Amino acid sequence: xxxxxxxxxxxxxxxxxxxxxxxxxxxxxxTLYWYQQILGQGPKLLIQFQNNGVVDDSQLPxxxxxxxxxxxxxxxxxxxxxxxxxxxxxxxATRLAGxxxxxxxxxxxxxxx
Amino acid sequence: DAxxxxxxxxxxxxxxxxxxxxxHSTISGTDYIHWYRQLPSQGPEYVIHGLxxxxxxxxxxxxxxxxxxxxxxxxxxxxxxDAAVYYCIWDSNYQLIWGAGTKLIIKP
Numbered sequence: 536x537x538x539x540x541x542x543x544x545x546x547x548x549x550x551x552x553x554x555x556x557x558x559x560x561x562x563x564x565x566t567l568y569w570y571q572q573i574l575g576q577g578p579k580l581l582i583q584f585q586n587n588g589v590v591d592d593s594q595l596p597x598x599x600x601x602x603x604x605x606x607x608x609x610x611x612x613x614x615x616x617x618x619x620x621x622x623x624x625x626x627x628a629t630r631l632a633g634x635x636x637x638x639x640x641x642x643x644x645x646x647x648x
Numbered sequence: 649d650a651x652x653x654x655x656x657x658x659x660x661x662x663x664x665x666x667x668x669x670x671x672h673s674t675i676s677g678t679d680y681i682h683w684y685r686q687l688p689s690q691g692p693e694y695v696i697h698g699l700x701x702x703x704x705x706x707x708x709x710x711x712x713x714x715x716x717x718x719x720x721x722x723x724x725x726x727x728x729x730d731a732a733v734y735y736c737i738w739d740s741n742y743q744l745i746w747g748a749g750t751k752l753i754i755k756p
Contacts, residue, residue: 639692
């Protein structure tokens, strides 16, 4: 089966600019996660979707980050305006309903200058 | 406070077994323990998971303490391709609690 697709793989922007990341999950995977991984640290959950509904966005900085999952399939994560501390890899992961295993995409590396 | 605790790094010789420990002292009886690993410049990949019994698959074995406050990931014969950061994760009703990970260094 095809994996989790993410784009772009790399993005360099200046602070206060905006950026958007896209995730295409494995077909049929109802649960979708966005994680932020700062260099040298473990992934930190930003938001979790079940189909197109939000399950947990308690750690999403809502003043600058937003995410949506229209039609319960693809998802986009947006940062506006970006700060230096947003430099990180943004990982998308998906899971089949009721399953234990997550499948991760390769991630989108953001550098904010 | 829910969390997992892992050593920052471990070293092992190639072709030898590796035991990676994890503490999850406040885990509840229905929460699964997962292990994922992350190779450089890649997303994490699934290794193994379990609830109470020890588990084996083609990649590794998972030994879970009887009180479930700790677990150990066992790589039976480490190769250079096993060099990665290994994460112990506590799955509480599909909310995943990640540790900081153990960087495994394999010496040829």
